[in-house]
Amino acid sequence: MMNNGSVISLFFLSGLNETMNYRSTLFFLSLMCYCLIILVNVSLVVIIIMDHSLHEPMYIMLCAFFLNGLYGTAGFYPKFLWDLFSPVHVISYSGCLLQALVMYSFACSEMSILALMAYDRYLAICRPLEYHTLMSKQRVIKLVCIFWLISFFIQAVNIVLTSRLKLCSSNLNRISCVNWSIVALACFPSELIVNNIVAYITIIVYVLHGVFIFWSYIYLIKTCVSSIENRAKFMQTCVPHLVSLFVFLLTILFDLMSMRFGSKDLPQTVQNFVAIEFLIIPPIMNPLMYGFKLTKIRRKILHFFLLKVK
Numbered sequence: 285m286m287n288n289g290s291v292i293s294l295f296f297l298s299g300l301n302e303t304m305n306y307r308s309t310l311f312f313l314s315l316m317c318y319c320l321i322i323l324v325n326v327s328l329v330v331i332i333i334m335d336h337s338l339h340e341p342m343y344i345m346l347c348a349f350f351l352n353g354l355y356g357t358a359g360f361y362p363k364f365l366w367d368l369f370s371p372v373h374v375i376s377y378s379g380c381l382l383q384a385l386v387m388y389s390f391a392c393s394e395m396s397i398l399a400l401m402a403y404d405r406y407l408a409i410c411r412p413l414e415y416h417t418l419m420s421k422q423r424v425i426k427l428v429c430i431f432w433l434i435s436f437f438i439q440a441v442n443i444v445l446t447s448r449l450k451l452c453s454s455n456l457n458r459i460s461c462v463n464w465s466i467v468a469l470a471c472f473p474s475e476l477i478v479n480n481i482v483a484y485i486t487i488i489v490y491v492l493h494g495v496f497i498f499w500s501y502i503y504l505i506k507t508c509v510s511s512i513e514n515r516a517k518f519m520q521t522c523v524p525h526l527v528s529l530f531v532f533l534l535t536i537l538f539d540l541m542s543m544r545f546g547s548k549d550l551p552q553t554v555q556n557f558v559a560i561e562f563l564i565i566p567p568i569m570n571p572l573m574y575g576f577k578l579t580k581i582r583r584k585i586l587h588f589f590l591l592k593v594k
Contacts, residue, residue, distance in 0.1 A: 292454045295380045295466075297373040299459035299556055311368040317564060318361040324571040325350040331584050338580060341404055341424040346574055348428040349397050349528075353567035356390025359383050360460055360563050367459070380461035385436075385443045388463060391536060391562065392435035392490060398529050399493040400427055402500040405522050410507045438486055439463075445479045459556050497529060524573050531569060535562035 300307075332338045332347045363383065367373045375383070404424075407415045446463055452471040467479055501522070508518040538558050575581050 292451050293377050294374045294454060295377065295461065296455050297367065297375060297459055297461075298455055298457050299552060299559075300367055300373050301552070307368045311365060314361065314365055314368070317568070318357065318365070321353065321357050321361075321567045324575070325354050325567065327585075328571045328575055328581065329354075331581065335584055338584070339421060341419040341421060342401070342408075343580075344421060344424045345397060345401050345404060345428065348432075349394075349401075350571055352390060352393050352397060352432070353570065356387060356394070357563055357567050359386030359390065360560065364459060364560075373459075375461060380456075380466065381443050381447060383461040384446075384463045384466065385439055387460065387563070388442070389432075389436045389439040392439060392486075393432050394532055394566070395490050395493045396431035396435055397428065398525070398532065399496050400424075400431060401525050402497040402529075405525065406500040406504055409517055409522075410503050438489070442479070442482055442486065445482055449475055449479070458559060460560065462559075494533070501526070527573060528566065528570050532562065532566050535565055 329347055329350050332343050360383070363375065363379075404419055407419055411418075442463055446466050449467065449470045450472065451466070451469040453469045456465050456469075458465055463483075467476060470476055504518060504522060508515045539562060575585055
């Protein structure tokens with residue numbers, strides 16, 4: 285919807301148009317998925333907060349990891365569930381920018397926390413004598429907060445730059461708002477120079493996160509090869525981290541490739557799934573994997589259920 289022929293006040297989300305014949309099934313599956321995400325992430329956050337024996341750097345980072353998953357999915361699922369039973373799929377201009385900010389800052393924060401976790405494992409295995417000096421509880425909490433604020437600030441800059449653009453359409457061929465889709469509606473390509481520069485700087489920053497993680501694990505693998513004890517630590521705490529990293533990067537890569545080079549010949553349902561898989565798979569898989577893989581958390585979960593049974 286446009287006022288005075290140029291100012292957009294509403295965006296129309298056309299990504300759900302082909303799914304309305306089975307919206308009840310989609311609503312049920314999405315609601316169950318969101319409830320599961322809330323259940324598993326909140327459960328582990330509560331366990332970590334309530335149990336003082338888990339107030340260690342690694343578990344504090346995991347707590348931040350799970351909280352970030354709750355933050356990111358809260359920016360998508362409530363609006364998506366509402367749209368499934370709405371005759372018209374619209375979102376306000378400011379609401380669209382806010383949703384894009386939440387989803388992008390979630391993705392960037394996820395990468396930052398994964399980098400911090402890689403550094404934590406590098407110190408714990410490769411430099412154990414310095415670990416407690418360099419990774420105290422207070423320092424980890426500060427680092428997590430700083431990284432989250434930096435991710436939020438970087439994405440806020442991108443969103444502010446997007447908000448200054450004049451748009452020639454109010455139709456988004458997606459089920460949610462992302463910055464790249466909004467920028468693609470700009471009337472004048474010449475206005476996108478600053479947006480593109482900041483976007484590429486953002487990509488470089490988080491690619492460097494990936495390079496740092498790769499570097500950390502090169503040293504970890506070198507250290508663990510010669511020690512049975514270190515190999516056990518690696519399998520216990522590093523393998524879940526690597527799986528989380530691989531799944532997250534894969535889902536983000538699919539979404540970016542779909543936005544930049546995606547074929548319009550793909551069915552809309554396939555495009556929709558690719559667009560939101562990073563809000564489905566990692567938020568469910570991460571807490572389940574860490575909950576069952578890490579001994580301390582697994583024991584706390586089993587202890588809790590045994591008390592309930594008794």
